[in-house]
Amino acid sequence: MRTFVHSSRSSRVVFGFGTVDRLREEVGRLGCSRVLLLFSRVPADASARVREALGDLVVAEFDGAVMHTPVEVTEQALAVLRDASADCLVAVGGGSTTGLSKALALRTDLPQVILPTTYAGSEVTPVLGETRDGRKVTQSSAAILPETVVYDVNFSSTLPLGLSVTSGVNALAHAVEALYSAESNPLTDQQALDAISRIARALPRLADDPADPAARADLLHAAWLAGTCLATVGMGLHHKLCHTLGGSFDLPHAETHTVVLPHAMAYNAPAVPEVMRRIADALGAADAPSGVHDLVTSLGGPTSLRDLGMPESGLARAAELAAATPYPNPREVTAEGVAALLSDAWHGRRPTGGPAPAGDPLALLTDQVVASFAEAPDPRVRVLLTDLVRRLHGFVKDNDLTDSEWQYAIDFLTRTGQISGPTRQEFVLLSDTLGVSSAVDLLTNSRTPETTPSAVLGPFYVEGPPETALGNDISGGLPGSPLWVDVRILDTAGKPVEDAVVDVWQSNEDGFYDVQLPDLDGPVLRARLRSDGEGRITFWSILPSAYPIPDDGPVGQMLAAVGRHPYRAPHLHFMIDAAGHRRLITQLFVAGGDYLDSDTVFGVKDALVVDFTPHTGPTPDGRRIDGEWRRLDYTFHIAPLAG
Numbered sequence: 001m002r003t004f005v006h007s008s009r010s011s012r013v014v015f016g017f018g019t020v021d022r023l024r025e026e027v028g029r030l031g032c033s034r035v036l037l038l039f040s041r042v043p044a045d046a047s048a049r050v051r052e053a054l055g056d057l058v059v060a061e062f063d064g065a066v067m068h069t070p071v072e073v074t075e076q077a078l079a080v081l082r083d084a085s086a087d088c089l090v091a092v093g094g095g096s097t098t099g100l101s102k103a104l105a106l107r108t109d110l111p112q113v114i115l116p117t118t119y120a121g122s123e124v125t126p127v128l129g130e131t132r133d134g135r136k137v138t139q140s141s142a143a144i145l146p147e148t149v150v151y152d153v154n155f156s157s158t159l160p161l162g163l164s165v166t167s168g169v170n171a172l173a174h175a176v177e178a179l180y181s182a183e184s185n186p187l188t189d190q191q192a193l194d195a196i197s198r199i200a201r202a203l204p205r206l207a208d209d210p211a212d213p214a215a216r217a218d219l220l221h222a223a224w225l226a227g228t229c230l231a232t233v234g235m236g237l238h239h240k241l242c243h244t245l246g247g248s249f250d251l252p253h254a255e256t257h258t259v260v261l262p263h264a265m266a267y268n269a270p271a272v273p274e275v276m277r278r279i280a281d282a283l284g285a286a287d288a289p290s291g292v293h294d295l296v297t298s299l300g301g302p303t304s305l306r307d308l309g310m311p312e313s314g315l316a317r318a319a320e321l322a323a324a325t326p327y328p329n330p331r332e333v334t335a336e337g338v339a340a341l342l343s344d345a346w347h348g349r350r351p352t353g354g355p356a357p358a359g360d361p362l363a364l365l366t367d368q369v370v371a372s373f374a375e376a377p378d379p380r381v382r383v384l385l386t387d388l389v390r391r392l393h394g395f396v397k398d399n400d401l402t403d404s405e406w407q408y409a410i411d412f413l414t415r416t417g418q419i420s421g422p423t424r425q426e427f428v429l430l431s432d433t434l435g436v437s438s439a440v441d442l443l444t445n446s447r448t449p450e451t452t453p454s455a456v457l458g459p460f461y462v463e464g465p466p467e468t469a470l471g472n473d474i475s476g477g478l479p480g481s482p483l484w485v486d487v488r489i490l491d492t493a494g495k496p497v498e499d500a501v502v503d504v505w506q507s508n509e510d511g512f513y514d515v516q517l518p519d520l521d522g523p524v525l526r527a528r529l530r531s532d533g534e535g536r537i538t539f540w541s542i543l544p545s546a547y548p549i550p551d552d553g554p555v556g557q558m559l560a561a562v563g564r565h566p567y568r569a570p571h572l573h574f575m576i577d578a579a580g581h582r583r584l585i586t587q588l589f590v591a592g593g594d595y596l597d598s599d600t601v602f603g604v605k606d607a608l609v610v611d612f613t614p615h616t617g618p619t620p621d622g623r624r625i626d627g628e629w630r631r632l633d634y635t636f637h638i639a640p641l642a643g
Contacts (some may be wrong), residue, residue: 015151023053030111032088035483041066060084068131069099077253095120112146121227136247165301166254171226178229180272182328196282198222236329238264262293266351271330286390289351294383302350366393423515428459429555432601450492455587460513468527473540476524480509480542482629489535496535498576510545544570546594569595
């Protein structure tokens with residue numbers, strides 16, 4: 001049984017998009033009416049939005065916050081505060097502005113409202129680091145903890161990618177050290193792992209689209225979680241080093257965290273292997289220290305103290321300062337050990353979880369293979385191959401794989417390739433049935449609430465389907481319940497998207513696609529249409545049916561071996577391309593259809609399960625139908641391309 005103590009000191013948190021509009025209300029909740037507004041290096045529109053929200057509550061402003069909270073700057077701001085007789089502090093910005101607000105609160109006991117524009121996380125902690133005479137001193141007090149934090153995702157949406165990366169890794173450091181803190185507990189563990197996972201997912205998405213609102217929201221959520229960990233449990237070697245380097249050598253705060261974190265993790269890894277395994281799992285990496293380093297490298301973040309302006313001559317002094325005062329850390333902190341850590345960080349070397357155990361030939365082999373990728377010109381190629389090899393070698397070791405088992409795997413993949421061709425892609429089926437296609441879809445095509453969810457492409461899409469006019473029948477006379485499809489394509493502002501190219505394809509009544517039926521004369525149940533001025537496309541088809549994926553090949557043998565059925569829930573495929581917009585690949589599933597809860601490719605999303613409504617009598621275009629026909633009405637929302 002695990003023994004722990006948990007103490008909770010929390011701020012009031014207001015989180016969302018546009019929450020700055022609640023700022024005046026939050027100041028009023030604190031019983032205040034005279035605000036000193038603090039900011040530094042924030043976008044002009046952000047400070048303007050805060051002024052607008054506060055109105056006449058602002059009685060003074062101070063824009064001189066700087067890194068590491070030097071006491072002389074605090075004294076200047078304190079004079080402004082007293083001259084204005086302010087009764088509340090409102091700070092908008094990153095860690096420097098938050099630090100100044102905390103320093104003023106410590107001296108005056110005034111309430112604080114913080115609006116973060118970065119992912120520092122310090123806004124929810126009772127910790128203050130101040131610099132005096134070139135030395136940074138940290139203290140904790142209930143008076144330091146801000147009363148209210150207003151997280152407005154819009155305020156971080158324009159943070160440049162470089163700053164987003166270093167600020168995000170700064171938050172990551174809080175979560176990492178919380179997991180091996182002497183004061184860790186199950187609640188902070190859960191918060192820390194959630195934060196690590198969100199950061200690892202969100203930062204690469206920002207590299208593709210720096211304005212991605214869902215990624216920005218994930219990062220801000222993670223910063224809150226990681227900061228809460230920092231407020232609850234003690235930190236270790238990493239934070240001690242960063243405070244030493246920042247206060248004594250005036251290195252930039254977030255960038256220093258970014259460079260040092262993987263090396264501090266590698267230093268502690270031998271003492272906490274299980275914690276490092278959990279961190280690696282949350283990162284989606286084979287090894288935690290190198291996983292963090294590779295993440296930073298892939299995003300173009302800093303990896304060397306030398307590049308941050310740290311003099312090599314100062315490394316020994318920094319190591320002595322960091323080791324001079326005892327503090328909790330999983331591994332004993334020695335000046336020699338820290339000096340080696342700092343040397344690696346200064347040179348920008350790639351860390352590992354520790355040297356291979358003596359006499360472990362597999363570990364040595366893995367390191368040799370990984371080292372062979374070190375000079376890869378494309379850093380992304382190096383990261384992917386390194387992670388792949390470590391995971392494959394780990395799989396071999398963890399499962400004690402035999403020669404015959406590996407030979408069977410090679411044969412399975414060979415047969416998968418041999419059966420693939422222009423009308424059948426067995427590798428896509430394999431990816432689909434293992435859930436890999438859906439996993440990549442979730443990470444690559446994550447949608448905001450304002451856009452339609454994506455879905456997997458599947459193995460039966462054919463490039464260049466025949467174009468047809470709106471209102472035509474694409475069924476080619478095949479039997480089935482007639483289906484009238486009337487869908488619209490709108491942008492995220494609700495404006496119709498004209499001339500969108502929409503490819504549609506589906507199975508027949510018996511669950512086969514046309515490419516599986518060689519006797520058919522030409523393509524059927526697939527077409528290309530173009531939306532009209534209202535963003536609308538219409539066509540006749542037949543109700544799609546549930547169907548088995550092809551199970552006469554290697555993938556079918558795999559499903560049979562594990563007792564899984566091969567069926568897909570009934571659905572209609574859509575691929576929507578429009579100038580100035582992101583491509584949307586998705587599927588609409590028939591509500592009430594079979595296999596919705598056990599789709600063999602894991603492709604069903606609740607938001608894509610819709611009514612194919614039964615009707616009798618007159619049809620929308622006057623077509624005469626005896627008996628029942630179905631109607632599908634739906635509105636797609638597609639996202640604009642990042643500007």
